[in-house]
Amino acid sequence: MIIWLASYPKSGNTLLRSILSTYFYSQDGVLQFENLNKISQFPQTHHFLPLGIDIENDKEVFKNFINAQNLINEEKGKLKFFKTHSSLCKMHDCNFTDLENTLAAIYIVRDPRNVVTSFANHYSLNIDEATETILDESRFMEKTFKNCKVFLGSWSSNYNSWKNLQKPKKYLLIKYEDLITKKKSVILKIFKFFDTLGFKLEIDMIKLNKAIKTTDFDNMKTKEEKETFQEALIDDKTGKRKIFFNLGPKNDWRRYLDKKNKEKIETNFYNEMKELGYL
Template sequence: MKKSIVWMASYPKSGNTWMRIFLANYLANASEPASINQAHRIALGDSITKMYGMVARRPIDPSDIDDMLRLRPQVLRGIVANNADINLVKTHNARVVARGVPLIPEEVTRSAIYILRNPLDMVLSYARHYGMTPEEAVYTVSHPDNANPPDAETVTQFMGSWSDHVRSWTTGTSAYPVLVLRYEDMLADPKAAFGQVVAHLGMPLDEDRLDRAILFSSFKELSAQEKKQGFIEKSEESERFFAKGQKDQWKTDLAPRLIKQMKHAHRKVMKKHGYLE
C-alpha cells in the first residue's frame, strides 16, 4: 500500500479552500482562472458520505458514527489504490484516534500541509459559516468535543477545540513531514507561502506560473466568481463563503468579553504561533 496521501489539513475557516484553489490554478497552468467550483477535484475530502457508501457496498447511515469509523480505513485505502505518487486529501479532522480508529493513519500518509489562522478572526468566520452567534461560536471552538455532525453529504468530522486541533497537527514526533503555514503569512507574502507549498509537493517552481496562480486565487477573483456563479461549498446558513478574507477583523467585530474568553481558552497555543505578545 502506497503512502501517497498529502493531507490538506485545517480547522474550519482557516484558509484550506484558498490553498486548494491556488493549487487548482497552479496545476492547471492556464491563461484563465480555474473555476472555484472545481477546487474539490484537486483535494478530495475525507468525509464524503458517498465514498463511505461505495466501500460499504450496502446502505449506510451517516449518523452511525461507529460504522463510519469502521469504514474509514477502507475509504483511505481506496484513495491510495490508484497507485499515484500523491493524492491530495482535504481534512478538518484533528490528528487523533477516535473510538480506537486513527483518523490520520501513517500507513497511507506521505506528508501534510497544515494551515492555521488567528482564532480571533477564525471564530468570526466560523460563526458566519455555521449560522451561529459569535457567543455560540466562541463556546463551540473552545469545546474539547467539538465536531461537525453527520448529514447526507458528510460523515462526522472530529475537530475538538481550536487549540487541541492545532496541537494535534503541529506538536510531537511525526513519521512524515508536516508543513505548517499561517493564514496571515499567506496574506502578507503569498509568493513565499505558496512557493513553500509547491516545493513541499515536489513540483517545479516556475515564477510566472506561481504569480499567475496567486493572482487567479486572489480574494477579489474568488469573490467575483462566487457572486457570478455561486459556490458549492457555501453552507446554507451563510450568505456567502468568501466574505472579507482579511486579518484583524476581530479588532472591530468581536466583542471585548469574547476576545477575553478566546484568549483565556487558547492562550498557550496562540502565544506559541505568534498570535499573542
C-alpha cells in the same frame, strides 16, 4: 498517497485549495471554481459506499476511515490532496489515518479571534455561540448529505493533534496571515516541502503567478457574485445561498470581537497563541 490540507474550519483551507487546484489542475493558471472539486473533502459519504458501509452508522464510518483511504490509494504512485477538518485522533479505537496512507499534512492555522467571527457568520451563530463552539474540546462536525461526521475538537486541540506528524517529518505549518500577505513565498515553501517528500516539481512561474493573481480574495469575491460557489451554505431562514467570501483579510477581530469573548479565547488558547505569535 495522501497529502492532507488540514485545518480548523474558517482558517484559510479554501484559499490554499484554490491556489493549489488552480496551479495543478487548470490549463492556464486561471481560477475556476470547479477545479476545487479536484481537492475534495475527506471523509465524504461516497468514500464508504464501495466498502458496503452503512453511512448512517457513524461508528462504522469512523472504524473504516483507513479502509476507505486504502481504497483511495489503490492507484499506486499517484499523489492526492484532500481537505479535512478532522482532528488527527483515534475514535472507537481506530485512527483517522496512518503512515501507509498519509504522505504528509499541511496544517493551516489562523488567529482564533478572527476564526470565531468568520465562524459565526458562516454558521449563522452569534459571537457567544461561536466562541463556545471553538472552545469545545468534545465538538464534532455533524454529518451532511455529502460529508461524514468527524471529530473536530476545539481550535487548540485540533491544531495540536496534527503536530503528531512532526516527528516523521511529514508536517508543514502554514499561517493564514502569511498566506494573505506573502502568498508566493508561502506557496514556494510548500513546493519545497513537496521536494523533501520526493515529489519533485518543475515550477512554472508564469502559471504560478497567474494562480496567485486570480485567487486574490477580491477576485474570488467578485467571481462568487457572478457564479454559484457550491461550498457556500444555504441560509435556513432565507433559503438562499450565503456569501462564502465575506470579509477575508478585512476580518479584523479588533473591529468585530467584544472584550468578553476576546479575553475568553486568549485565556483558553494562551499557550498556542503565544507559540504562534498571536499574543
